[in-house]
Amino acid sequence: MSVTMQSSSSLDPAAGRDQIDVERALAEIRAGRPVSLRGDDPVLALSAEALDEGTVATLTALAGTGARLVLPAPRLRRLGLPERREAGAVALPAIDPARIEALALRLDGRIDAPVAPASPGDEAALALMALAQVLPAVVVVPGEAAPPGTLCVAAGAVARYPGRQAAALRPVSRAPVPLAGAPDSEFVVFRGGEGLRDQVAVVIGKPDLSGPVAVRLHSACLTGDLFDSLKCDCGDQLRGTAGWMAQHGGGIVLYLDQEGRGNGLANKIRAYDLQARGLDTYEADEALGFGLDQRRFDFAAAMLKALGVTAVRLVSNNPEKAASLEAAGLTVAETQRALGRVTPENIRYLTAKRDRAGHALDLDAFACIDV
Numbered sequence: 001m002s003v004t005m006q007s008s009s010s011l012d013p014a015a016g017r018d019q020i021d022v023e024r025a026l027a028e029i030r031a032g033r034p035v036s037l038r039g040d041d042p043v044l045a046l047s048a049e050a051l052d053e054g055t056v057a058t059l060t061a062l063a064g065t066g067a068r069l070v071l072p073a074p075r076l077r078r079l080g081l082p083e084r085r086e087a088g089a090v091a092l093p094a095i096d097p098a099r100i101e102a103l104a105l106r107l108d109g110r111i112d113a114p115v116a117p118a119s120p121g122d123e124a125a126l127a128l129m130a131l132a133q134v135l136p137a138v139v140v141v142p143g144e145a146a147p148p149g150t151l152c153v154a155a156g157a158v159a160r161y162p163g164r165q166a167a168a169l170r171p172v173s174r175a176p177v178p179l180a181g182a183p184d185s186e187f188v189v190f191r192g193g194e195g196l197r198d199q200v201a202v203v204i205g206k207p208d209l210s211g212p213v214a215v216r217l218h219s220a221c222l223t224g225d226l227f228d229s230l231k232c233d234c235g236d237q238l239r240g241t242a243g244w245m246a247q248h249g250g251g252i253v254l255y256l257d258q259e260g261r262g263n264g265l266a267n268k269i270r271a272y273d274l275q276a277r278g279l280d281t282y283e284a285d286e287a288l289g290f291g292l293d294q295r296r297f298d299f300a301a302a303m304l305k306a307l308g309v310t311a312v313r314l315v316s317n318n319p320e321k322a323a324s325l326e327a328a329g330l331t332v333a334e335t336q337r338a339l340g341r342v343t344p345e346n347i348r349y350l351t352a353k354r355d356r357a358g359h360a361l362d363l364d365a366f367a368c369i370d371v
Contacts, residue, residue: 029050218241
């Protein structure tokens with residue numbers, strides 16, 4: 001099976017500069033340093049996770065009493081604004097880490113001041129936090145003031161980054177990797193698509209590309225795939241689907257680095273902590289400020305096209321995956337369910353996926369992992 005993909009070198013120089021700036025900005029945010037966002041509404045942005053004695057002093061010196069905490073709509077609803085549908089900003093007369101933690105993270109937090117509409121700079125700052133997979137809460141100082149050496153990036157470059165990453169997706173390595181239950185398998189590694197992460201296409205057997213190919217889009221789940229967590233059915237779906245493909249003419253599993261429905265591993269574990277305190281999987285994500293699902297699958301379609309796939313038989317319970325592939329120009333000839341174990345630990349999770357996200361789950365049928 002050959003792989004074709006337009007090289008990232010075909011990007012124009014301006015686009016390449018934008019991508020480099022955003023990639024550096026993501027590294028700065030994850031390292032706990034502020035980033036300056038240029039544009040019509042310039043701001044200095046720092047992840048709320050990164051507050052410590054030094055950053056508080058630096059931001060206070062720059063902002064005076066003009067700083068604000070920007071929060072997404074789901075978090076604002078959790079804080080007591082049930083009708084809120086847009087991000088908003090809470091004034092920070094003083095940069096108080098305890099108050100910010102209560103507003104950004106704690107279950108018992110409540111709005112304690114008026115919430116202003118998020119500005120374009122605020123929205124760009126939140127988008128940068130999402131790309132960096134940190135908590136979706138950002139301390140913003142308006143204006144162009146910044147500590148010496150602060151990285152600057154155009155706000156528009158942040159908005160353009162995901163689409164350009166998908167367009168720059170390219171294969172970088174491939175090799176046979178025999179799997180238990182699917183010994184005739186090959187791994188094809190792609191770079192790009194989501195942030196700075198690699199994506200993997202696992203080609204099982206010799207699928208016939210002239211017709212619909214069995215395909216699963218599988219988002220990485222460290223706890224389920226590797227450690228066999230009882231809280232989800234992810235590992236069962238992954239291994240069961242690979243084994244089924246090996247026995248039924250082959251197929252392709254796309255292993256996508258989208259931990260925690262795109263929220264990142266740290267936020268997934270935060271959500272697990274909230275689930276242990278009584279919230280379901282979606283309630284926990286919303287309490288942290290996330291929507292139902294942050295994943296994108298346009299780059300998954302690009303991976304399939306690069307492998308020569310034009311039509312798929314999708315092994316998935318998630319209707320959004322089929323819709324995304326069709327929107328990207330692939331034909332979804334049919335879908336079939338991916339089955340996994342029901343355990344006392346995951347029954348609430350599975351029920352929430354069925355009832356809140358429309359997953360095609362008949363829990364009575366989830367007695368084994370054979371798909």
